[in-house]
Amino acid sequence: MTTHTSGTDETAPDAGLDVRPVAGHIGAEIGGVDLAGELDDAVVAAIRAAVLRWKVVFFRGQHLDHAAHVAFARRFGEPVVLPKRGSASPAGVPEIETTADRLELGGRFGMEHDEWLQRRRHTLLRGWHCDHGARVDPPAATILRAETVPPYGGDTTWSNLAAAYAGLSAPVREFVxxxxxxxxxxxxxxxxxxxDAYVRHLLDHQIATEHPLVRLHPETGEKILFVNGYYVEQIAGLSRPESRAILDMLLEQAVRPEYTVRFRWEPGSVAFWDNRATIHLAPADNAHLGFPRIMHRVMLAGDVPTGVDGRPSKAITGSAPGRW
Incomplete structure (x- = not known):
């Protein structure tokens, strides 16, 4: 049994884990567990509780191969199998998606890396996203492990969308x-x-969904400010100028520094986050350095979001619940 210290989350179920919060609203490091080993139900329950409480949890010094990564993920849900993965993903493990290097985007759709980013990011907050948020049933969670990381740079940042919603004034909460x-x-x-090859790709593979701007978390009951800079097009029923102004305000609220945590990766690090209650920002400070950054991702299947009024999300085009 791990001895609790003053930095440990005393609200977590006690299963021999050391759960240490690392920021005021989001993020905790968990020690005292080998994710590649046989995990009993109490440990799995304690990890799940920590993810729900802190939205993203971090493990260091893990020794997971692809099979162990998938086996760990299955203790928490059903892994998503994407119909198409990146070229670096392992052939025999369809649940794993691998990003070999941000520089691999160079040459994609006939654009070098810098042009690709410039054309995609129309605002400074464009990179903030949840995984596959345009789907009618975005993944419930993501488990990302680091194989090779730069000696500096390459950090990832997450934000707590439940805290962001709670931080809005009462009249604005009622409005949204x-x-x-x-x-x-x-x-x-x-x-x-x-x-434009990317425009043709979008037309051939378009996915769009009408989601509630505030969703209810299916496990905690929290209200989640369901915004991000990567997928959100327009608020229904509002003019485009009205929508843009409100979305900008809400996104700035969502990524206020006090609601965020930044993680410094090491080889063997694992991040496990609640994709329903967070958005995250992939690093943009390492592509020019030329250092490799190899990461492996497993996502867990999620549900169709429900709004405060009880109405579920509605697919517009390109996705149906449970079909990837």
Missing amino acids: DGLRAEHRLGVGYQPRPGD
Whole structure:
């Protein structure tokens, strides 16, 4: 049994784990567990409780191969199998998606890395996202492990969307509770002159959903400010100028520093986050350095979000619940 210290989360179920919060609203490091080993039900329950409480938890010094990574994920839900993965993903493990290097985007759709980012990111907050948020049933959680990381740079940042909602004033909370917004692939992308291979890709693979702007968390009952800079197109029923102003305000609220945590990766680090209650920002400070960054991801299947009024999300095009 791990001895609790003053930095430990005393609210977590005691299963021999050391749960140490690392920021005021989000993030905890968990020690005292080998994720590649046989985990009893009490340990699994304690990890689940920590994820729900702190939204993202971190493990260091783990020795997971692909099979152990998938086996660990299965203790918490059903892994998502994507119909198409990146070229670096392992052939025999369909649940694993691998990002070999942010530089691998170079040459994709006929664009080098810098142009790709410039055309995709129409605002400074564009990179903030939840995984696959344009789907009608975004993943419930993501488990990401680091194989190779830069000697410096390459950190990931997460934000707690429940805390962000709670931090809004009461009149604004009442206003946004009943709103819905369209989430769509390719939001804000600036097409290239003439033929654009990415535009053709979007047209062939478009996914769009009308989600509640505030969703109810299916396990905790918390109200979640369901916004991000990557997928949200427009608030339904509002003019485009009204929608833009409100979305900008809400997104700035969602990523206020006090609601965030930043994680310094090491080889063998694992991050496990609640994709329903967080958005995250992948690093943008390492592509020019040329250092490799190899990460492996497993996502867990999620449900269709429900708003405060009880109405579920509605698919517009490209996805159906449970079908990837």
